[in-house]
Amino acid sequence: MKRDIFCNLYASRKMRFETSTIKDIAKALGLSTSTVSRALRDRYEISEETKKLVLAYAEKVNYRANPIARSLKERRSYSIGIIVSEIANNFFSQVINGIESIAYDRDYHVIISQSHESCKQEKLNVEHLASRSIDGLLIALSSETQDIEYLRSLYAKGLPIVFFDRVPENFETHKVIANNFKGAFDATEHLILSGKRTIAHLTNSENLSITRERLKGYQAALAKYNIEFKAELVKYCQHGGMHSIELEEAVKELLPFNPDGIFISSDRLTTGCIMALKKTNPGVAHKIAIAGFTNSNLVELFSPSLTSVKQPAFEMGQVATELLISMIEAKRPVTEFEVRVLDTELVKMQKTLGNRFL
Amino acid sequence: MKRDIFCNLYASRKMRFETSTIKDIAKALGLSTSTVSRALRDRYEISEETKKLVLAYAEKVNYRANPIARSLKERRSYSIGIIVSEIANNFFSQVINGIESIAYDRDYHVIISQSHESCKQEKLNVEHLASRSIDGLLIALSSETQDIEYLRSLYAKGLPIVFFDRVPENFETHKVIANNFKGAFDATEHLILSGKRTIAHLTNSENLSITRERLKGYQAALAKYNIEFKAELVKYCQHGGMHSIELEEAVKELLPFNPDGIFISSDRLTTGCIMALKKTNPGVAHKIAIAGFTNSNLVELFSPSLTSVKQPAFEMGQVATELLISMIEAKRPVTEFEVRVLDTELVKMQKTLGNRFL
DNA sequence: AAAAAGTGTGCAATCGTTCCCAAAAACGTC
DNA sequence: GACGTTTTTGGGAACGATTGCACACTTTTT
Known part of the structure; x- marks a missing residue:
């Protein structure tokens, strides 16, 4: 006896929402579940009268179809x-x-x-x-x-x-x-037009489509202005800048080439790179022009400020x-x-x- | 007839994953679905032998219980x-x-x-x-x-x-x-200790618990240093800074009081406020000390820089x-x-x- | 040797919907 | 009024899993 009561309590806790089901509606209205289901889905077979009846009652008891049951069936x-x-x-x-x-x-x-x-x-x-x-x-x-x-x-x-x-x-x-080629091209060209000549490129893992496309854009811009492409100015980050150490190392390897500009190919890398620059070489951080892909809505607050490529x-x-x-x-x-x-x-x-x- | 064919095609497209079900396993092994279910759930009633058999087969056909069916049942x-x-x-x-x-x-x-x-x-x-x-x-x-x-x-x-x-x-x-009172107190105290005396407070809607608690912390810090609390230095943003206009207005209303510090009570407001300051009054933006709640991981890049209260x-x-x-x-x-x-x-x-x- | 206890399995109901199929009701037509 | 049509409704089987209960079968107890 005691056990029964407990079970009921427990059940009622699990029986979370006693939302009414199609069955309840059917019983209350003296209809079959199929009719109710069809009425609710506004099927042609059901008379207007019945539909109205069902809809009104459903509204009244605040009926919500159970998406789980529906998922299973459909x-x-x-x-x-x-x-x-x-x-x-x-x-x-x-x-x-x-x-x-x-x-x-x-x-x-x-x-x-x-x-x-x-x-x-x-x-x-x-x-x-x-x-x-x-x-x-x-x-x-x-x-x-x-x-x-x-x-x-x-x-x-x-x-x-x-x-x-x-x-x-x-x-x-x-x-x-996004038009990655063009975005990269524009950014790089912008750096060139502001007088930069030694432009490094910090980018994501080589696996990614965006990496390849953006690299091409970077190269094309260099080519347009007859600047030699140097492979050593390109640094890949396998983990997309998830670890700050990755970026600090990249920065360390790039700085010896004295870049006067960096084109960075992704959001995380852009912010991470500036962070790494400020942390490891605060003196040069604001001397290097930065252009990078980023959709950060805080970019206006950054210092050093940067030119950004925003994706739609x-x-x-x-x-x-x-x-x-x-x-x-x-x-x-x-x-x-x-x-x-x-x-x-x-x-x-x-x-x-x-x-x-x- | 035509309709039938069409329906079948459609059905087969919908029958997305022919993942094996408990029924399939049961059939293949000559067992009942209940036995299979129990074996998979490692119930005591099932013999070790049967369990092994079922588990091995389930593994083989890469059986995954259908969470939808389970949700419905349970x-x-x-x-x-x-x-x-x-x-x-x-x-x-x-x-x-x-x-x-x-x-x-x-x-x-x-x-x-x-x-x-x-x-x-x-x-x-x-x-x-x-x-x-x-x-x-x-x-x-x-x-x-x-x-x-x-x-x-x-x-x-x-x-x-x-x-x-x-x-x-x-x-x-x-x-x-979070310990909002203490966070607000600390931030405000920090502003005071750096010599600020006219400290404004930009905060969220009054409905929010965090707004009230942080306001108290701000007031307590002022009180500790015998600085008079002035209601006009507190600005509420009903929409939590979702609209930049809201912030620009708040800034405009606060500046006439010549605050030398602002304590800001939320993430969105903090960044939004700095943005508004830079936009509307670039000249004073870096003259006002800012302390605010924010968990932005880009805070080190901000200019003007700020003191931040980070929540865990x-x-x-x-x-x-x-x-x-x-x-x-x-x-x-x-x-x-x-x-x-x-x-x-x-x-x-x-x-x-x-x-x-x- | 018969009764009791213990094992391992299967049957069938259930969760809330949907939908095929058949049946009933309503309607025309001769 | 008997017979087709059309419209409207109900019965019941799915969907995939869980689980109480009953049924065999074996082992232990008396």
Whole structure:
């Protein structure tokens, strides 16, 4: 007897939300569950009268369809997975805002995961998301990732995937990227036009698409102004600047060449590099002109100030999401894929404020 | 007929992952689904032999239990919801990292939502999370939120909730906060000790617990040094600095009092205020000493540099998650609640670098 | 040798929805 | 009024997992 009471208490704790179900509505209205279900989904078979009855009652008891049950039945979850290296990175958080803006409109929910630039973590996260039957995946590869077989197999099994920012080659699906070549070109050219001649390039892991594209832009700008490209002026960071030691070493190796400018190819690296410069060589930090990719919304506060290449992050998230949803909702397998290239914006260093006053 | 074919194609596209189910294993091994289920969960009733057999086969076919089906049956999802105002804020992204570090260890998944400081959005998100049967909720209230009735009713229905950072009064549950009084006191005292006497205070909406606590710390520090508290030196920002105009106006209203120091009470406001100062009054920006709450990891790059109060964000996430999970897994309703108060850290302005060189 | 206890397994209900299929009701038509 | 049509509804089987209960079968106890 005692045990029963306890069990009931416990059950009632677990039976979290006594939200009414379709069954309850059916019972209350003397209808079958199928009728109620159809009425709620506004199917043509159900008479207007019944629909009104059901809808009114559902409204009254504040009925909410249980998404879990629906997911199980329909084998989809109305949610899309996102993998970025870290949300603390402004670029990615802006992308996520873009993704959400579209997803919520279309009644999808998003689930965010961070790879922290680790390919092991990335794989773990992706597989976890897949097992929760996300309907599609939006992913920017970690800087460590080289082997994308696991993505391929998921994709082959029917999981729609759209890549953004850091995209793989040889993977036939939609991709959304910034015009990395042009962004890099513009930034480098800007350094050259402000009189710099020894321009170093600090960049991410060589695996990444963005690394290669931006390197090309850098080289093209040098070439245009007949400046010799020197491989020793290029430093790669395998971990994308996740460890400050990585950046300090890179800076240490670059400084002996006396660069008068540095072009940096990613958000994390840009801020990390300035930090490393200030820490290890405060005297030269403000003598080197810096131009780098970054979407930090605090860039105006930085000292030394810098020229930044801003990616259209929000828009990138929007476009990627639209493409993904179109794949998810496609009636037949999609076979034509797009690579959307979005223009970057060059925000030049504010000489008047940044370097004069402080 | 045609329709049938079409339906089949469509169905097969939807039948995304032909992951093997318990049923498949049962069939292949000539066992019943119950036996397989029990074997996989390592129940005592099943013989070692059978267990080995099942486990080996499950491994072979790479069996993954379907979390959706499990959620439906068990009425829980092994996932916890997080609501923050925005992930772009370093403080919150660090909290999230802390949350994840514990949650993943304990086999919980996390779902992140942003309120963008809007109470409407907050409510929407919470209710969406609840309908996806999250097992518990971690929330920092938006600066707009005053009415928390909807949280109360969810809580009454059995949803465990733990508040962090921005916590309500009159809500009996676990809470994790920073020692806001002391953090504010220390920061203000630091300004006073560096010789400032007219110290303004820029802060968040009055609704927030952190606003009140930090104001008290500010007042206490003034009192200790016999500096008169002047209400006109305190400016509240209803939207937590989400709109830059809000900050520019606040700055404009404060400057006429010629403050020689400002104590700012939140991350977003701190960066926003410096930005506004530089934009509207570049000449005085570096003449006013600034001390503010911020967890930005870029603070060393700022100019003017500032003294910052850092919250133990990562730890806050960890503690909150542990408390939440203890509530979720409690066998009987929890009735004793804790308010954990974590110490902040004062990081003093780096005079040598920040203001001299640039 | 019979009864009791202990093992290992299977059946079937359940969670909340959806949807195929059939059945009932309503309607026309001759 | 009997017979097709069309419209509206209900029954019941999924989806994949968990679990109480019953059933065999073996071992121990009396």
